[in-house]
Amino acid sequence: MSRQPVDKSPATSRGSRPATSGDVARLAGVSRATVSHVLNDQVERFSAETVERVRRAAAELGYVRSAAGRALVMGRSDFIVLVMPYATVTRLQDVVEVISADVEELGFTVVVHFSGAQGKNEKSKRLRHMIETLRPAGLIDLGGLTAQDLTFVERVGCPLFPGEGTPQVNDWIGALQARHLHDRGYRELAYAFLIDMREDPYGQERADAVAEFCAAEGLAPPSYIHVPVDREGAQLALEQLLALRGRPVGVACYNDEVALALVFAAKRLGLRVPDDVAVVGVERMAVGQLVSPRVTTVSPDVSAVLGHIRESLAHAYGGSAPAGRRPTTHEAFTILLGETT
Template identity: 55%
Template structure:
């Protein structure tokens, strides 16, 4: 019984191992430079028939242009460098994944560059080497770089794709909203003496410094004394010592904005161990909305937010810089992104 030719599956030609642009040029009957231009998207100068022949030949041979070749032709690669600070931020992986997904939608791949904590000059030198080597389409900075560093990289020919902080002391929109929400919540709950609790850690905490500065601004706007900064280790004795010193200096009640939920839990249980009322003598609010803080008693009050929405300004900035959707007239983040998850510690 014979088969109808239309019912026979047509298999694609087998991939040819190690196919080169010369092989594509030979099969298509064009020069290698023509192959290079067409496969890198520069097709306006060629006839539609020529473009079709080159693309068909590349598909038949399984040829994929190298990233290095694209970089030489276009003057840049399709890579974006994500500069991540040497930070104690607990949800940094979630932030990286959200930005990487957005960039993938825009046709870019992410190379993550971590600040290893060797100092600002060493971090910038390493990034400059990355820029020279990869010729990235641009850099997205998560707080790893100063405004001067960003200027230096732009002068080197690398676009800065993330929006620059518009506020004093380089505070970005996300950290501004988080810290302001923390401070205003504590004040609304009746606390007129505030503190900011950092995590004791060998890593740097640029986000903590930004948030502490914003908490100080909110206190000044409300006519309250400047907040006290404390450093809290994640061990019971150390946390109790830090809180005891704070209560001795500031008295009771005191509202404490914490750098993350882990610090918030350490402070809350230190207060209970010192027989301080929570809330009452001590009010505590963390950041992150982590599940652990909602499983203990007292439940931790915290700031919760959608990570993908919180990096929306970065997506819009990249899209605008790369010729995609227009950037919003107002690049600020919606206040509804950062919400208080009311627990039992405020």
């Protein structure tokens, strides 16, 4: 009986397990240290022929480098952690996509970490463990880091982006809302926070900007209301506001959800929008443009708003920064005029 030839290829000898750096080293005829250096682009000490042999062997075996191993060699990994607050950001996907595209262009991969008020200590522990084990090339903080987290990040020397000179985005939003309402003739202004189980890391800055605008224009300080996105709660919040300020009143809202809740509360109370109650939201939610009256909202140019992060990353890692100067308030955010102001 004839014998079948034995396949002695590398894939057969190692079975179905993933290829290791040792497999690459054996196939290329070099040491594992050489494989590590070459695949981490530390090729100055090796000949072009050796570099090509190692890379060809890795490709033939389908070898995938260990992130942990690369972090040990380079002192950092190829990951950049995007720290997001567990907040009501309705255009979160747009934000992640823009940042991911910029980060990937620089040769890194984004890992999204959500921080939150519930279980904050546990989430901080997880983040710190991630930093210690993953050794990220940097952190992008969109408002999710606590003061203790920031201290830890500084202590371990992990680069933090966008760094110094961060634009006061929420100040821009609040001031733009207040100015729009004032330009439309409203002298009684209010700010409406969202009541939600999630964090509100942005609302207070926007409310403060509305208050600063009122002070600069000689208006009475704004009133503050907290609006849940439910029928009875929104109506009660609006009734309390009207008892304080009368009508007409202009309300700068945390987002379009709050604006919609107040619009429908006004309708149930028999009030006219915008004659009695005017509202301006934030984020240009699609549903806000489908209802009647259409919501007036602050519409962000997400790429422009996040341009300072791209600039900071490019400065640190040698990529191309955005062309020209940083965007002004009016370039990053515009008022999409609806029927509620």
